[in-house]
Amino acid sequence: MKPNKENITLNDLGAFTSKLQEKDKKYATQSKRLQYVYWFLIPFYLILGTYDYIFDGTTVKEFLSQVSFAIAMLVFALTFRKLAKEYNFVDYSEPTLTMLKKVVKRYTPFHGNSRWVFVALIFLDAGLCLKRQFDKDLLHIQIVFLGAIAISICVGLILWLNKYKPIRDAAKQLINDIEMNN
Amino acid sequence: MLSNVQKQYRNSSMKEDKFNKIVQENSERIRRICRYYNSNVQDQDDMFQEILINIWKSLDNFRGDASISTWIYRIAVNTALTYTGKAYKNMKLTININDVSQVNILDFDHDTESKEKVESQFEALQNELNTLSVIDKSLISLTLEGLSMKEIAQVIGITEPNVKVKIHRIKQQLKENLTASNHETK
Known part of the structure; x- marks a missing residue:
């Protein structure tokens, strides 16, 4: 929520709080919409896999492929929900040192919660490998999949270096200043 | 319901x-x-x-x-x-001469000092404050607000004795620097 350049006085506090409430509501709606996509895809993959297995006589491998996709979506949904909360609801009322430590944790690549993304990717990879439609061999699928992941990680790291590393370093510096001679 | x-x-x-x-x-x-x-x-x-x-x-x-x-x-x-x-x-810490007078962070004797001297001390203090680290500036701003050591500790998230040590050290550093710059101008 970016502040606009209006000067807030106590007289227009009512209008300001209305704006805040509107933004809260807007954010909550946007967040829910994103969740709906994931929560829709999970049963979608499961129902499709089950239907194909029972009525179209597909193999167990293909059924397991759909289950893997569903699990990947589930892990993505839960991880992104947690990450969204973590990033968007920073508690500024915590003691400065605690808040800064959380900033460092939040802006460190591959920390706690984001590791779950890799778990989701493993299930996604398993789903792709088990899927029948791909006539390519396993090695080919792995090269394409891992290549795409490697490119995504590189892009992410470049973004992190430019945008988030300076924030993390600044927070680390402040922590050092606070803890110095503690 | x-x-x-x-x-x-x-x-x-x-x-x-x-x-x-x-x-x-x-x-x-x-x-x-x-x-x-x-x-x-x-x-x-x-x-x-x-x-x-x-x-x-x-x-x-x-x-x-x-x-x-x-x-x-x-x-x-x-x-x-x-x-x-x-x-x-x-980040610059901008203080008002009244803030310093009220809290008197460096124990200046304003009663006996001439107005000009107080103003020049204030200006020197303002410059010295801005050489402090960001956290030290925050500690000084909270001191100027009149918060107790316990309250500052609760705000920053460190122990009360630690706040005391830090603020004592900042004041000491400011005093030394101000004394040194006074000697230089004389």
Whole structure:
């Protein structure tokens, strides 16, 4: 929520709080919409896999492929929900040192919660490998999949270096200043 | 029985009332913090607004464990530290001569000093304050606000003895630097 350049006085506090409430509501709606996509895809993959297995006589491998996709979506949904909360609801009322430590944790690549993304990717990879439609061999699928992941990680790291590393370093510096001679 | 929509409306209205009350009661306190960290009026207004946004965001987490003033100072200091973001290293601490007179952070003897001397000491102090680290500036701003060591410890998240040591060291450093610069000018 970016502040606009209006000067807030106590007289227009009512209008300001209305704006805040509107933004809260807007954010909550946007967040829910994103969740709906994931929560829709999970049963979608499961129902499709089950239907194909029972009525179209597909193999167990293909059924397991759909289950893997569903699990990947589930892990993505839960991880992104947690990450969204973590990033968007920073508690500024915590003691400065605690808040800064959380900033460092939040802006460190591959920390706690984001590791779950890799778990989701493993299930996604398993789903792709088990899927029948791909006539390519396993090695080919792995090269394409891992290549795409490697490119995504590189892009992410470049973004992190430019945008988030300076924030993390600044927070680390402040922590050092606070803890110095503690 | 209230429906979910009614409950949401009631909670939202309660939050708004609570927010308005907190802001009205602490408006001047927040304004002062903004003035410490920004000399430019526009920047002060922007920071004031940012602090209000963060008070709003953190309001649901206020459990009353700390006093409301400590809670406000935490949000204000944390916002000031993160608000200035990229420019935080250049963050200037702007103090008013009255703030120094009221709290007298360096124990200047204002009664016996001439007005000119006090003003020149103040100017030198202002310059020295801006050579401090960002955290030291925050500690001094809280001291100028008249917070006790215990309250400062609660805001920053370190122990009370540690706050005492840090503030003592800052004052010592400021005194030494001011004495050295006085000798140089003489």
